[in-house]
């Protein structure tokens with residue numbers, strides 16, 4: 001990407017994640033070494049990206065179980081039975 005002012009090639013200074021309250025998900029910071037111009041590129045990812053991230057965070061090695069003994073939802077390791085009621089997946 002080139003500088004709007006002097007057409008010099010911009011230097012990439014890094015990416016920063018947006019905070020939850022921001023309207024963007026990531027901002028890239030570029031600067032021009034020739035004319036002291038800073039350029040910020042704001043990225044907003046499609047909302048279904050969040051779903052993918054959440055799926056990545058959910059451990060695939062666990063299964064969800066509503067335990068009638070503990071009367072609560074819990075996650076149990078794959079292949080293991082519930083410590084409370086003995087139920088398996």
Ligand SMILES: [Zn+2]
Pocket residue numbers: 003004005006007008032033034035036037
């Ligand atoms: Zn420039």
Ligand SMILES: [Zn+2]
Pocket residue numbers: 065066067068069070082083084085086087
């Ligand atoms: Zn149980």
